Amino acid sequence: MPIDQLPPNSLWQRASIIQSVRKFFIEREYLEVETPVRLPCLAPEAHIEPIRSADWYLQTSPELCMKRMLAAGHPRIFQICKCFRGQERGKRHLPEFTMLEWYQRDSDYLQLMNDCEQLLRFLVKRLALQFPSGGLSAVDDPWQRVTVADAFSQYATISSDAALAENIFDETLVEYVEPHLGRKVPTFLYDYPAGLGSLARLKRNDPSIAERFELYIDGIELANGFSELTDPIEQRLRFEKEQTLCRENGGIPGPMPEIFLEELGAMSSAAGIALGIDRLVMLLCCAEKIDDVVSFTPEIL
Numbered sequence: 210m211p212i213d214q215l216p217p218n219s220l221w222q223r224a225s226i227i228q229s230v231r232k233f234f235i236e237r238e239y240l241e242v243e244t245p246v247r248l249p250c251l252a253p254e255a256h257i258e259p260i261r262s263a264d265w266y267l268q269t270s271p272e273l274c275m276k277r278m279l280a281a282g283h284p285r286i287f288q289i290c291k292c293f294r295g296q297e298r299g300k301r302h303l304p305e306f307t308m309l310e311w312y313q314r315d316s317d318y319l320q321l322m323n324d325c326e327q328l329l330r331f332l333v334k335r336l337a338l339q340f341p342s343g344g345l346s347a348v349d350d351p352w353q354r355v356t357v358a359d360a361f362s363q364y365a366t367i368s369s370d371a372a373l374a375e376n377i378f379d380e381t382l383v384e385y386v387e388p389h390l391g392r393k394v395p396t397f398l399y400d401y402p403a404g405l406g407s408l409a410r411l412k413r414n415d416p417s418i419a420e421r422f423e424l425y426i427d428g429i430e431l432a433n434g435f436s437e438l439t440d441p442i443e444q445r446l447r448f449e450k451e452q453t454l455c456r457e458n459g460g461i462p463g464p465m466p467e468i469f470l471e472e473l474g475a476m477s478s479a480a481g482i483a484l485g486i487d488r489l490v491m492l493l494c495c496a497e498k499i500d501d502v503v504s505f506t507p508e509i510l
Contacts, residue, residue, distance in 0.1 A: 244274035434482030
């Protein structure tokens with residue numbers, strides 16, 4: 210969309226939302242941090258295509274640097290920053306997008322779900338937003354929490370375990386499950402299969418499950434959070450598995466993030482989450498696509 214055709218209030222609304230997000234975390238004594246955007250190595254994730262910057266990479270997420278700050282002793286931190294991912298363009302995707310991430314020591318994924326509820330209610334109330342229908346219209350009602358296994362059982366034609374075994378988990382999730390999530394109230398899809406949480410802690414009483422969730426509103430995935438894995442040996446093994454998957458898919462994996470792995474053991478139990486600011490603004494402004502709530506898209510540069 211050309212810049213002179215943006216909805217007249219969208220950028221004012223976007224600015225107000227971002228300012229309110231900052232206020233929410235600052236009032237709760239989170240430290241706002243800045244970490245490098247250009248890095249020598251990233252977390253190996255086979256399903257994400259990084260964008261190179263000379264011999265380094267543009268960050269796909271500030272996650273590793275922020276966890277290093279947790280390990281260094283900062284208990285509660287947040288950041289609003291630009292992230293970059295290749296082959297990301299669509300109605301809800303941009304190759305350069307704005308991410309909110311926050312991390313807290315001595316926390317877990319259940320607390321992050323509570324944080325999400327408090328943040329969205331804070332924004333809706335502070336900005337006096339009104340929604341005619343859909344998940345956000347009932348933001349003050351009790352939110353739904355449904356396990357991955359139960360969601361597949363209810364909406365899909367195959368179980369989550371079978372979909373994973375047949376390597377069609379993502380396709381099944383997108384086609385059959387996601388369209389139903391968050392329609393009446395915001396919905397947390399939680400307890401993912403262990404293989405789909407490469408940086409997440411496994412449940413102590415069931416190691417086949419990762420303590421991970423995604424937040425959905427009106428069928429749109431808004432956030433991804435989990436209890437953090439803090440075992441550097443296990444984390445290295447998972448990274449190596451991701452590198453292997455990358456090679457099997459015809460890619461060239463980047464180097465192992467050795468400094469992160471060296472410092473990970475100093476991090477106590479913690480939880481962290483990534484929330485897409487552009488999608489959040491799109492939902493809060495009742496916009497149809499991300500193009501309506503950003504100043505520039507790749508097509509007009």
